[in-house]
Amino acid sequence: xxxxxxxxxxxxxxxxxxxxxxxxxxxxxxxxxxxxxxxxxxxxxxxxxxxxxxxxxxxxxxxxxxxxxxxxxxxxxxxxxxxxxxxxxxxxxxxxxxxxxxxxxxxxxxxxxxxxxxxxxxxxxxxxxxxxxxxxxxxxxxxxxxxxxxxxxxxxxxxxxxxxxxxxxxxxxxxxxxxxxxxxxxxxxxxxxxxxxxxxxxxxxxxxxxxxxxxxxxxxxxxxxxxxxxxxxxxxxxxxxxxxxxxxxxxxxxxxxxxxxxxxxxxxxxxxxxxxxxxxxxxxxxxxxxxxxxxxxxxxxxxxxxxxxxxxxxxxxxxxxxxxxxxxxxxxxxxxxxxxxxxxxxxxxxxxxxxxxxxxxxxxxxxxxxxxxxxxxxxxxxxxxxxxxxxxxxxxxxxxxxxxxxxxxxxxxxxxxxxxxxxxxxxxxxxxxxxxxxxxxxxxxxxxxxxxxxxxxxxxxxxxxxxxxxxxxxxxxxxxxxxxxx
Numbered sequence: 001x002x003x004x005x006x007x008x009x010x011x012x013x014x015x016x017x018x019x020x021x022x023x024x025x026x027x028x029x030x031x032x033x034x035x036x037x038x039x040x041x042x043x044x045x046x047x048x049x050x051x052x053x054x055x056x057x058x059x060x061x062x063x064x065x066x067x068x069x070x071x072x073x074x075x076x077x078x079x080x081x082x083x084x085x086x087x088x089x090x091x092x093x094x095x096x097x098x099x100x101x102x103x104x105x106x107x108x109x110x111x112x113x114x115x116x117x118x119x120x121x122x123x124x125x126x127x128x129x130x131x132x133x134x135x136x137x138x139x140x141x142x143x144x145x146x147x148x149x150x151x152x153x154x155x156x157x158x159x160x161x162x163x164x165x166x167x168x169x170x171x172x173x174x175x176x177x178x179x180x181x182x183x184x185x186x187x188x189x190x191x192x193x194x195x196x197x198x199x200x201x202x203x204x205x206x207x208x209x210x211x212x213x214x215x216x217x218x219x220x221x222x223x224x225x226x227x228x229x230x231x232x233x234x235x236x237x238x239x240x241x242x243x244x245x246x247x248x249x250x251x252x253x254x255x256x257x258x259x260x261x262x263x264x265x266x267x268x269x270x271x272x273x274x275x276x277x278x279x280x281x282x283x284x285x286x287x288x289x290x291x292x293x294x295x296x297x298x299x300x301x302x303x304x305x306x307x308x309x310x311x312x313x314x315x316x317x318x319x320x321x322x323x324x325x326x327x328x329x330x331x332x333x334x335x336x337x338x339x340x341x342x343x344x345x346x347x348x349x350x351x352x353x354x355x356x357x358x359x360x361x362x363x364x365x366x367x368x369x370x371x372x373x374x375x376x377x378x379x380x381x382x383x384x385x386x387x388x389x390x391x392x393x394x395x396x397x398x399x400x401x402x403x404x405x406x407x408x409x410x411x412x413x414x415x416x417x418x419x420x421x422x423x424x425x426x427x428x429x430x431x432x433x434x435x436x437x438x439x440x441x442x443x444x445x446x447x448x449x450x451x452x453x454x455x456x457x458x459x460x461x462x463x464x465x466x467x468x469x470x471x472x473x474x475x476x477x478x479x480x481x482x483x484x485x486x
Contacts, residue, residue, distance in 0.1 A: 026217045026220075026221060029217075030210070030213045030214065030217055033209070033213060034206060034209050034210055034213065037205075037206075037209055038202060038205070038206045038209075041202045041205060042199075042202060045195065045198050045199070045202065046144065046146065046166065049144075049166045049168075049193055049195055049198075050142075050144045050166070050168055052101075052102075052193070053103075053144070053166070053168035053170070053191040053193060054142055054168065054170060056097075056098060056101050056103060056191055057142075057168070057170035057189045057191055058170075059097055060094060060097050060098070060106070060189060060191075061170075061172055061173060061175070061189070062175065063093055063094075063096075063097045064090070064093055064094065064097075064172070065174065065175045067089075067093045068086075068089055068090050068093045069174070069186075071089070072086055072089065081116045081117055081124075087117065087124075090108075090117050091117070091119075094106055094108075094117070094119065095119065102193060102194075103191060103192070103193060104165070104192045104193060104194045105118065105119050105120055105190075105191075105192040106118070106119050106189065106190070106191055106192070107119075107120075107123065107128065107189075107190040107192075108172060108187050108188070108189060108190075109128050109134060109187050109188040109190065110187050111138065111185070111186075111187060113127060113128050113134055114126070114127060114128070115127075115128050116187065128190070133145055133167070133169040134169060134188055136169065137169040137170060137171045137185075137188040137189075138171065138185060138188065140171055140185065141171075142168065142169065142170045142171070143168070143169050144166055144167065144168045144169070145166070145167050145169075146164060146165075146166055147164070147165050147166075147167065148163070148164050149163040149164075149165075163194065163196050164194075164195050164196050164199050165192055165193065165194050165195065165196075166192070166193045166195050167190055167191070167192050167193075168189075168190070168191045168193070169188055169189070169190055170188070170189045170191065171185045171187075171188055171189075172185065172186045172187040172188060172189050173185055173186065174186055273304050273307055273308050274308070276300065276304050277301060277304040277305065277308065280297050280300040280301045280304065281301060283297050284297040284298065284301065322449075323365065323366035323369050323446075323449050323450060324366045324368075325364045325365060325366060326364070326365075326366070326367070327362045327363075327364065328362070328363060328365050328366075328367040328370070329359070329360065329361065329362060329363075330358060330361065330363060330365075330370070330395060330405060330407060330478065331356045331358060331359045331360075331361070331395060333367055333370050333371050333374060334354075334356065334374055334393060334395070334407070336371060337371060337374045337375050337378055338352060338354075338378075338393075340375070341375075341378055341379075341382065344382065345382070345391075348382065348387050348388075348389075349387050349388045350382060350385060350387070350388070350389050350390070350391060351388075351389070351390045351391070352390075352391050352392075352393070353390065353391070353392040353393070354393055355392070355393070355394040355395070356393070356394075356395045357394070357395055357396050357397075358395040358396065358397065358405055361405060361480070362481075363405060363478055363479075363480060363481070364481060365450050365478065366450070369446045369449070369450075370446065370450075372442070372446065373442070373443045373446040373447060373476070374407070374409070374476075376439040376440070376442060376443050377409045377439075377440075377443060377474050377476075378391070378409065379439070380439055380440070380474075381409055381410070381411040381413070381472070381474075382411075384411050384413035384414070384472060385411045385412060385413040386413070389411065389412055389413065390411065390412045391409070391410070391411050392408075392409075392410045392411075393407070393408070393409050393410075394407075394408040394410075395407050395408075396408075397480075398477060402477070403479065403480050403482070404452070404477045404478060404479050404480055405477070405478050405479075405480055406475055406476065406477050406478075407475070407476040407478070408473055408474070408475050408476075409473065409474050409476075410457075410460050410471055410472065410473035410474075411471055411472055411473075412460075412471045413471055413472060415458040415459045415460075415471055415472050416456070416458040416472050418458075424440050424456060440454075440474075443474075443476075447476055447477075447478070450478055450479070451478075451479045452476060452477050452478040452479060453476075453477045454474065454475065454476045454477070455474075455475050456472065456473070456474060456475075457472070457473040457474075457475060458471065458472040458473070459471055459472075460472065460473045
């Protein structure tokens with residue numbers, strides 16, 4: 001899509017789009033990462049705790065069979081934990097077995113779900129609440145269940161539950177001597193472990209992951225934002241450059257068409273004007289000085305001369321300029337302009353200030369074309385200032401990166417309104433009653449054929465002369481030879 005002239009650039013806000021989308025992506029990614037890692041850690045904790053409980057249960061099963069079941073059957077011929085002697089023996093075997101293990105409580109269920117033994121004696125004889133886990137153990141399958149105390153509204157939320165216990169249900173089997181096989185299931189072990197500390201460690205790990213992830217993601221976000229912001233500036237700059245090139249192309253196309261028309265019209269007008277001028281001149285020579293008609297002939301000659309000047313401007317604008325490059329000094333050309341206009345400056349009481357800081361600097365240019373360009377600018381400045389005004393001409397070097405010489409011709413006139421500044425270089429645009437409106441267009445053509453540039457500044461910065469903060473400055477930049485040393 002082509003940009004229209006004067007259409008404001010509305011760039012795609014890449015940084016804003018990236019900031020919103022990347023922030024959402026980073027937050028969601030971090031959340032998913034944290035949930036995944038914490039769930040994996042909790043699953044691994046439960047698996048290790050269950051393995052730990054099974055190891056303890058296997059050891060309990062073996063010790064209970066050797067140190068309780070066999071001696072009790074030999075002595076009493078029947079196991080009855082309601083018997084204080086048998087209960088104490090059972091309690092001693094279990095407590096000695098779990099000593100040194102991180103086990104909080106051990107319950108032994110009979111096949112009817114009654115707690116036949118517990119390290120918490122107040123539970124003996126009560127109906128257990130194992131439910132499905134107890135039934136699985138009776139079928140020979142081990143299982144575990146996690147219980148939380150102090151959770152929020154019954155939901156398991158990280159960091160809110162005050163205590164977490166893991167209960168593992170493992171079948172109590174009768175062992176066969178000298179064999180790795182087990183006999184019938186005598187009951188069910190319920191092994192209770194307090195894993196609150198382990199869960200707190202996982203919670204701390206979650207916080208560490210959150211902090212480190214947020215820190216790393218924030219750093220990455222800042223780096224990417226800086227990169228994308230730079231990319232956005234490049235996009236805006238290229239968009240502006242594209243629009244500028246399109247405007248230049250459109251201007252060149254318009255100038256080409258206009259130049260062809262102006263050249264044809266000017267050529268047709270120039271010859272008749274010459275005939276009119278020469279004829280009026282002959283008639284004036286034949287008239288008596290006292291003849292009142294002689295004044296009419298003078299007016300005809302004056303107007304044909306003015307029209308001839310305008311036609312010459314048209315032709316200068318229309319025909320392509322091919323500068324005859326040679327070594328020349330800009331300061332010398334400017335001095336020639338000022339010498340030529342000195343009489344007119346004096347007549348209008350216009351002061352001229354010079355600040356030529358590039359004296360002796362040689363540039364590759366067409367001295368005649370530059371003379372015409374500077375002359376047009378000086379004439380415009382002279383007509384812009386009131387009688388007794390000021391014109392200042394300054395030459396200086398541009399930046400080392402640009403490697404050019406700048407000529408600044410400024411005046412203390414009323415200045416050019418901002419809405420007209422874009423039009424002053426357009427052909428045939430003028431604010432004066434007389435004039436072709438081609439002066440600055442010809443100046444720009446001449447300067448650009450030399451590889452330079454011309455721009456306008458109004459009001460002039462720092463202007464303290466004349467009628468207040470007005471004035472206009474024309475800045476002409478001419479390239480310097482690459483081998484020039486300042």
